[in-house]
Amino acid sequence: MNGPEIDTLVRLLSKLPGLGPRSARRAALQLLKKKEATLLPLIDALSAAAEAIKTCQTCGNLDTRDPCSVCADDKRDRQLVCVVEDVADLWAIERTAGFKGVYHVLGGTLSALDGRGPQDLNLATLVERCAGGRVREVVLALNATVEGQTTAHYVADRLSSSGAEITRLAHGVPVGGELDYLDDGTLVAALRARRAV
Amino acid sequence: MNGPEIDTLVRLLSKLPGLGPRSARRAALQLLKKKEATLLPLIDALSAAAEAIKTCQTCGNLDTRDPCSVCADDKRDRQLVCVVEDVADLWAIERTAGFKGVYHVLGGTLSALDGRGPQDLNLATLVERCAGGRVREVVLALNATVEGQTTAHYVADRLSSSGAEITRLAHGVPVGGELDYLDDGTLVAALRARRAV
Numbered sequence: 001m002n003g004p005e006i007d008t009l010v011r012l013l014s015k016l017p018g019l020g021p022r023s024a025r026r027a028a029l030q031l032l033k034k035k036e037a038t039l040l041p042l043i044d045a046l047s048a049a050a051e052a053i054k055t056c057q058t059c060g061n062l063d064t065r066d067p068c069s070v071c072a073d074d075k076r077d078r079q080l081v082c083v084v085e086d087v088a089d090l091w092a093i094e095r096t097a098g099f100k101g102v103y104h105v106l107g108g109t110l111s112a113l114d115g116r117g118p119q120d121l122n123l124a125t126l127v128e129r130c131a132g133g134r135v136r137e138v139v140l141a142l143n144a145t146v147e148g149q150t151t152a153h154y155v156a157d158r159l160s161s162s163g164a165e166i167t168r169l170a171h172g173v174p175v176g177g178e179l180d181y182l183d184d185g186t187l188v189a190a191l192r193a194r195r196a197v
Numbered sequence: 198m199n200g201p202e203i204d205t206l207v208r209l210l211s212k213l214p215g216l217g218p219r220s221a222r223r224a225a226l227q228l229l230k231k232k233e234a235t236l237l238p239l240i241d242a243l244s245a246a247a248e249a250i251k252t253c254q255t256c257g258n259l260d261t262r263d264p265c266s267v268c269a270d271d272k273r274d275r276q277l278v279c280v281v282e283d284v285a286d287l288w289a290i291e292r293t294a295g296f297k298g299v300y301h302v303l304g305g306t307l308s309a310l311d312g313r314g315p316q317d318l319n320l321a322t323l324v325e326r327c328a329g330g331r332v333r334e335v336v337l338a339l340n341a342t343v344e345g346q347t348t349a350h351y352v353a354d355r356l357s358s359s360g361a362e363i364t365r366l367a368h369g370v371p372v373g374g375e376l377d378y379l380d381d382g383t384l385v386a387a388l389r390a391r392r393a394v
């Protein structure tokens with residue numbers, strides 16, 4: 001019923017995570033109604049980001065510079081490498097400001113079902129980074145899913161000869177979590193990893 | 198932690214309806230990760246829409262042409278005008294394909310609280326459209342809220358001398374709705390407006 005330009009816009013917006021067809025139409029309408037205030041600035045921001053975005057050749061982070069701001073930061077401990085599946089995980093850990101090492105983004109997990117093997121991951125550069133004792137500790141911060149843990153085992157195996165200590169995130173009760181609502185696996189893991197007060 | 202381009206993009210995306218700060222970050226990340234497949238097409242679609250979008254001078258609809266495709270459609274009954282608050286409402290009614298007249302978008306409701314008076318609505322053109330018996334019926338399809346109904350009363354008042362019949366949408370049980378979950382007001386309205394089977 002509207003021009004093809006509007007239909008195309010709604011279709012592309014509806015592919016964004018968190019937006020369905022209905023909210024994409026609402027979003028498109030808001031953009032079109034406030035063209036000067038929202039639509040044109042968004043075009044500028046998208047264009048600027050498209051222009052500026054780079055993949056860090058060292059760690060795989062997305063940033064406006066290469067090496068990325070984490071890899072370029074002199075205050076970071078380069079002997080401490082945190083391995084994550086995705087850039088989103090890297091950003092999540094960065095937001096906590098609780099990690100002072102550097103990262104390595106695998107770009108996914110191993111998955112026999114989806115046909116993703118080691119050659120599909122950003123793994124060779126990790127092995128190279130860790131070779132020759134240049135890295136003291138590798139933290140495997142992969143998702144606590146079957147695929148994430150399979151990948152963690154594989155990565156640990158590949159790095160076994162590097163001389164780096166391989167660690168993983170602790171399992172346990174989430175901060176603010178109620179025991180009653182926790183799954184059994186997490187409860188058992190939290191019990192096993194109990195610590196002196 | 199990232200470049201200002203990414204922060205700006207996340208901030209603008211998070212202003213879209215349906216996207217909060219968290220999902221805006223996810224959306225930005227997806228766009229940046231798949232630059233060729235999603236980011237560049239979205240920029241093109243937004244630019245094309247910004248270029249093409251026009252406000253229909255007759256009814257206030259947003260379309261890529263003026264008069265809009267509804268007003269320009271010869272098969273429409275121009276003596277039947279449906280008054281809506283917002284372009285979104287017009288689109289919603291158009292999607293049903295159940296209305297064969299034309300529209301008039303008020304662009305809001307009267308609101309003493311928010312300081313919106315009759316002069317802030319697209320009302321003068323409606324009065325002009327309906328003057329001299331050129332319109333047979335005006336359907337007031339305003340939201341069933343206090344402000345929508347106040348506005349409906351005001352519009353009906355302004356059009357009383359136009360000679361057009363003024364109608365409003367029926368209140369009643371939503372199709373597929375369960376009586377048990379309906380509010381009392383709707384139930385009473387549905388009972389009062391009961392029809393012979």
